[in-house]
Structure formats: structure tokens, C-alpha cells
Amino acid sequence: MIRYNGRKLIYLCMGVMGLIFLLVNHVTNDSREVDKAWQIEIDPITRMNISNVQAGGLDQRELYKKFFVFSSKCKMPKVNPFVEGFPELKPLKFKACTDEPSLVSVIYDLAKKHYMLHLNMEKSLKNFANYSAFGCTYFEIVPGAADIEAYLLLFFLCSVKAPEYFHQDWVVPSHFLGVIVECHEMANKSRVLQRDAFAFVQHPKNRNEANDALRGAQYPSVFLFGIDSMSRMNFRRSMPLTSKFVRQKGWFEMEGFNKVGDNTLPNLMAILTGRTPRQWQSLCDVRKPGCLDSLHFLWHHFHNVGYLTAYAEDLSSISTFNYLKMGFKRPPVDFYLRPFLMVIGQFLQTVEYFGFKYCVGRRHSFSYVFDYAKQLIERFVFEQPKPLFGLFWTSSFTHDDCRGGANLDGLFLSYMEQFKDYGLFEKSVVILLSDHGSRNGALAEHYTGFLEERQPMLHIYLPPWYRKLYPSVVEALNLNRNRLSSNYDLYLGLRNFIEQTHPRMDYFRNIKCDQCLSILKVLPFNRFCQRLQLFDLEFVEQKLINEENIYGQVKTYSLYSRTQ
Template identity: 85%
Template sequence: MANKSRVLQRDAFSFVQQPKNRNEDNDRLRGAKYPSVFLFGIDSISRMNFRRSMPLTSTFVSQKGWFEMEGYNKVADNTLPNLMAILTGRTPRQWRSQCDVRKSGCLDSLTFLWNHFHNAGYLTAYAEDLSSISTFNYLKMGFKRPPVDFYLRPFLMVIEQAMQTLEYFGFKYCVGRKHSFTYVFDFAKQLIERFVLEQPKPIFGLFWTSSFTHDDFRGGANLDGLFVRYLEQFKAYGLFERSIVILLSDHGSRYGPLAEHYTGFLEERQPMLHIYLPPWYRRRYPSVERALTLNKNRLSSNYDLHLGIRQLIEQIHPRLDFIRSVKCDYCRSILRVLPRNRSCSDAGIPDHWCTCKPFVTVRITLFIRRLTQLTVSRMNRYLKMLNVDGVCHRIKLNKVLKADRQLHFNELGNEVPSPNNVETYRLVFTTKPNDAKFRSIVKSNENNDIVTIQMDMISRLNSYRNESYCVDDALAKKFCMCYAEQFLKLGERGVLKVRKVKYKFHENEDDYYDEAKYNNHIS
């Protein structure tokens, strides 16, 4: 019998190649004077949950040279707009007005931080695990051409198809013999070894992982030991001697047990942010060290971080003039002293995501219930506007769980009436048929006859998982519960017919509120 070869194991490796068309003499000079900048991102980790679930990493970033920004507040709902604020300095309205990210070529037309660093003579790198839900590709077209010098996505897409994978929460958690995130940080390690330790060249890199933490608030505990091991290896390669390192997240838990907890409002809105300055940099720029020390407990945002990273280029190219992309008159570089009495509007943080505004719990009255019913009605209208109401259940209010009203104070600390007599309410409620849980900001005037509801200010607090498979719009996925499909075998030829199964409401459960009774303005 002929011998047959048998594959015992498979593995995959990425290799960092020497970049072409580089002037080695110039690179040597830049490598001696320019700080490399590394951003390491962990998805869905709040400042509190980082300390709670990743104690080893938390201890590592408590060493001298590290600065934790405890007042860091996100500016948008999910990963894309929060990272876009950091990488481009633009609000969702700004980049959406320029082009549609669902269309090919849109992202290539935008200017990112890595473009600025590339123009300043840096090498650039970007790597992210879980290619199916990566920041610039989930429900979007991604980049037509590699956005950076070292781009890991093509490699990850190939090995996810070629190698056996293990799924966790529906994502490719393990690829071959390794965790998905390992390929990203092995890639970072190679770049550090090559261009920080062996042949110093200035490099800007973003390395992002979602596989452990995106859908599991406990995932950080599994990641902790692995992650701090990489940091120790990076330290051995000299990363922290020459480079500025930023450890960050996009937001905290947006849904699940932590989001539904009474502290969930803060958990969701305060992602972790730690900034490291190497010794030589602290000696050369003592004002930056002083600023980060003072800014630790001051309000800061993604736009401030964007301006801070951009400041690093301004320090080495003082004559470089940037187009002001941040449409926020009072946003400041996080590397400069921020005002002590700063407001969310000063930092470019929309009201819904602001953690500084005080609220008081109010009784759930008929008026509160009607405001909530209007919110649900507006959610249905949004689905209808997208022409997906035929594939999504019509949702109805189930229960109002909590209602808070915003308080307003003058400079002396005395409570005053709301500006223009418009009250702001924060509502937590569930809908049926799928018991979805939401938090919404609703504004009502003095006579309670004009109501303003913004769709992007409605947060989904429990996971929709696969309920919304039938829609592609990111916002609609929060609201939509797709009709279940039953396949019925008909006749001898085995023809399949699809029947939509609708949820049945009892007549006494129909609590639809007629919007026509109110002269409401809903945006």
C-alpha cells in the first residue's frame, strides 16, 4: 500500500519586509530625533472594567512615565465614529457629508493621522483582528488601496479562509493554532524589533483587537496575561525608551450585564486611555508631562486626543500648517493643559454621551410614558424610511423602567430652570416582541407639546445578536427584529417556500401612542 502524506499541523506567519525606496541616511537621522508613536487598542473596555478585569496590564501602565486620563469621555456610539474622531478629527456629520463609507473609495479620500505621519517621513502600520467586523469593513467598503505601509488585513483574510477556525460569540476567535489577536501583536512585535531595535526608523502604528472583549465584558480577564506578556517583550525590544505609546479603547460595554447595571451609563461612556512618554521626551518637553499630570482628572475627548497626536508632528515640523479638521472651537490638544471647568460642549461631546450633566430620577407618569411611546414610534418610522418595515417587526413599548430629568445650576451652584424651558429626559425602556432594552435622550418644551428625539441618541443596552440579520444599516440593527423564516416543503419536487412568521400582539397589549395628538418635532 502506497504511503500517503498527512498534514499534522498548520501554522501561518507574517513577515515584515524592508520598505523600498527609503533613504537610509535620512531614516537614521529621523530615527534618532523623532519619537515613534504606537497605539494599542482593546475594543469595548471602560476605564473601570480595565482595572477590574486586567489587573496585570493595569499594573504595567501604572509605572513611571504612564498617565491615565480618568476624565476621558467618548463622543459617539460605536467603534467607527469614535476612532474616526481620533484618526481624522472629524465628526460623523463631517465625514458623512464628504462621502458614503458604504461606497468604494470613500475612506481612501479621507485624511487620517497615518497620512500626516507618512508625509513627515514616518513608516506607517495598521492591523486589526476579526476581519469580518473590522472597523472600516463591517457594513462598509473599506479601503481600495492599502492605507499604510504595513497593512495586515489581506494576510488575515487569507488565513481565516485557509486554516481551521474556532468561533467565539460568532467570530473567528482562533485561527489555526493561535488566537486571532496574536497575529496582530506578533506583527507589532516584528515591526518594533526591526524598526525600533535593529534599524531605528520613526514609525506610526495602530494595532487593534476585538476578539476577546467585543461581546464579553469578562474577556479582558482572558486577555490580560497574554497582553502584558507582549508589553514586556516590547519593553525588552526598547519600545519604551524611544516611543510614545497610547493604550486606549473606543468605548465601554455598550450592551450586556455591565451596560444594564446602574453604573452602565458611566461604563459605556468612559473608555480607558493611558499615555506613555519616554524619559528623553519628558526631559525635552516638561510642559507635556505637566499637562498630562493636570489633565488626568479633567474632561477630555477623542478630538483632544487627535490634536495631541497631531501635536507630536508639529513639534518636529514646527512650520507645518494643518487644515483645521476639528470643528470644535474649544477642543484642545490633550498634551496641553485643559481648562478645569470644561463642559462637554467645549470638548465636542454630544449631550447623550456626556457624563458631566447631573440628572435626578423622576416618577414614571403618563407624560413620561407618552414621551417613551413617541420614541418607539419614531424608531418604527426610521425603519419605514429605510423600507425595511416589511422585514422587521413593528416594535411596541413594553415597559418604562426608569426616567431621569436633567438638572441645571448657575455658577454659584444654585439650581435654575432649564434653558429656553426645554427639559431633557433620559429614558430607559423595553420593547416587544423581543424584550429589547434601550436608553434614549428626549427633549420636551415647557408646554410638553414639542418633542425632539435624535435617532443616534438611542442606545441599545442588550445585545441584538442575530435578530437583525435582515438589515444592513448600523442604526436599524439596534431596532429591527427580523421576521422568523420557516421553510415549508411543498410537493414531491421538494420546492421550498418561505413564510414569514409574525409575532401576535393581544389587543389589550397594543399601546401605540398617536403622535398626531402632539405637535412634535422629531429629528
């Protein structure tokens, strides 16, 4: 009996060893094919002996030519976005919204702090000579108490009130959020020469100007410029002009920055509230009125220490806080552009491109947001400094097409250059960021799409005076460039700008997070990157197994969320 059992055990072991031999040969053959593809399209890091690197086989400078992040607990291989093997991404044809000169322009009187509508008579005589005498009317856009109320209010006004004519250099009342203007022949009013729309950054009332001047000299204004669905790799590939701009002195690129949620809302909520979806969903239902108004955002904290606040996003139909949600019952910030954009989107002619309203009236929908930002910079950075916190977000070029950045690049750079002329980069902190990379389409379907989707761009600019005053922040950002960071770290970093001037600031319901650290302070080198708490864990684990098979020896994860 003993001999029989021993013989059976020997046969069983031989059979298992044979299966292992076949399996090893099969995996080896598969890995050879993967290595070949890796060599063609990505830096050939799988040929590198990882243990030798950890033991000092490569110095740090050489190491970061191969990896965005490299530690014993987290490795993110660096993808070269310019090598062969990526989908061919030829830019789509750029479309201008109009080639006509403007009949109406806006002038600001700094001494009197008001706007005027100016008729460009020379341009009208030159370009509209075949028209008879014309007149121009305006229709007021007023800020509503809620997102939808401004839209309904305009429909009501249109039914009971006719547009009014204005004369040369007509003074815009100080309560106007914006106007829609129309110029037409007087003899035939149905013959319209031009329709246009203008938003106004009105001088705030009931402000202590002396205190504002003092704050403006001591507090850094903070401007966040966001481009939807833009990874750091596609940013380099599709927006070379802007990419070159943010490589100037004072800019810091966070190559280890990772998204923490699937789409825009959880990623922006992490930056603006510091909360995970589980946390803010436990407080209220964003599909019900008043929920978003009850949450504490960063702009509330900045407002409490004397900052003016602003928020503008170009596509009102899919905006972050309104798509399948109820939005805000009250304007969340001092300067809120959404009511204006909702109205002009209904009353001006629109052109769709990249899947959304590309042109609204005579301008790109993106331009309304960045013209609004330019006004804020003119008024409160250049002319009469006041501290300001603003978020300006654009989706119209890039949300549904990874090629859209190429069309946006020149326009975006032009605004950055104008902002530079107004002194923005001498006085203010500027952050260029995205929510995530391409989630569908050619880049997402490429086998490097796992990296593309999870690594949005993040560039942080510190003005010269701030770098001199806080050298420890400069040192931290230099070190953090190739360390794992997330939206929660950015949230705490933005709070730091308040804490540096108000160390006893009360942040209401302060959120406990042992894993979160300010991005303005040195982040740990050996951070774990497999903290996956926002998605179905079985799905994510299987995804990671698949990616590990692709990348061979290198595991690639993302810091999706912090520990609850």
C-alpha cells in the same frame, strides 16, 4: 365679583401647595432608596454637601477619591469597580489554540534583511515520531490593491497554482506579505501534520537610510494599542496585570476621558481624522468605494514627514472600516495586515469563542496583530531605528463579553514585557486606549452602566528622553488626568508629536474647532460636559434626567462632541 375671584384664587393656591407637599414626600422616599443602593455599590458621594466641597470643604486629593472630574460645570463620580453590588463576573475558561510545538518557525537575517522558513527537525522527531517522512509546502499571500482583492486573488491562485515545497531555511521573497504552510506525510499527502501561517514585515524599499537613521534618533515613534469595549473601570477589574503595568513611571491615565460616539467608527474617526460623523459624512458615503481613501487620516500626516505607518485589526469580519462599509481601495498604510488576516481566516481551521473567531489556525486571532507589532518593533525600533506610527486593535476577546479581558490579561502583559525588552518604552510614545465601555450585557444593564459605557480607558506613556525634553507636556498630562477630555483632544495631541518637529506642517483641510485642545496642553478646568450632538437630543436629555434622579445631587454627563 372681586371677593369671589379672591376666594377662588386662595382655594387654588391651597390645592397647588397640597400637591407640592405630596410630590416632595414621594421624591424624598424614592431618593432614600436610591441613596441606600448608592452606598452599597458606589462611594457614598451623595452624602456629601456639594456646595461645601466647592467652597473648599475637601482638598483636591480627597476630592479625586470621590470623583473622576469635579468642577462647577461637569461632575463625574468615581465608581469603585471592586465593591459589592456589581454583577459577578467570573472569568470564562481560558482556551489555548494548540499544545503542539511548531514544525516551522521564522528566522530573520538582519545583515541580508530577509526572512527564512526554518524546519524544526528535533521537535518533529520527538513529537511526530509515528509519522513517516514528511515535506512542507508554502502558499504565498500577496498584498492586494484593495481589501477584497487579496481574498479573491488567493481563490484564483488556488485554482491554477499548486503549493510549492520549500527546503530548510528557505529565503522568503521580499514581496511576500505572508505565507500559509502545510507539513504532510510524503507517502500520504492527505495526512497533514500541521498547518500554520506567518506574516512578514518586509524591509521597505527606496528609503534613504541616512535620513531614516536621523529621524529615528530625533522623532518619537507612536504606537497605539487598542482594546475594544474596555472602560477604565472594567480594565481595572478584569485586567489587573496590565493595569499594574501601566501604573509604572512615565504612564499617565486620563480619568476624565470620554467617548464622543456610540460605537467604534465615530470614536476612532475622531482620533484619526479629528472630524465628527456629520463632517466626514458630508464629504462622502463610507458605504461607497473610494470614500475612505479620500479622507485624510493621521497616518497620512505622519507619512508625509517621513514616518513608516502601520495598521492591524484582528477581526476582519467586523473591522472598523469594513463592517457594513467598503473599506479602502488602496492599502491605507505602509504595513497593512488585513489582506493576510482575510486569507488565513478562510483557509485555516477556526474556533469560535466570545462570539468570534478566537483561534485561527494554531494561534489566537489577537496574536497575529501583536506578533505583527512585535516584528515592527524589532525591525524599526530595536534593530534599525526608523520613526513609525502604528495602530493595533483587538476585539476578539472583549467585543461581546465584558469578562473577556480576564482571558486577555496575561497574553497582553506578555507582549508588553516583550516590547519592553526590545526597547519600545525607551524610545517611543505608547498609547493604550479603547473606544467605549460595555454597551450591552451585565455591566451596561447595571445602573452605573451610564458611566461604564461612556468612559473608555486611556493611558499615555512618554519615554524618559521625551519627558526631559518637554516638561510642559508632563505637567499638562498630570493636570489633565482629572479634567474632561475627548477623542478630539487626543487627535490634536497626536498631531503635536508632528508639530514639535515640523511646526509648519500643512494639515490639508484644517478643521476649525473652538472647543478642542490638545491633550498634551493644559485643558480648561471648567469645561462644559453636556455637549450632546451625536445622538437624538430628546433621548439623551431624558437619559440624563433619569441618571440625575439616580445620582441625587450629582449630575453626570459626557462630552460626546465638540461644537460644530
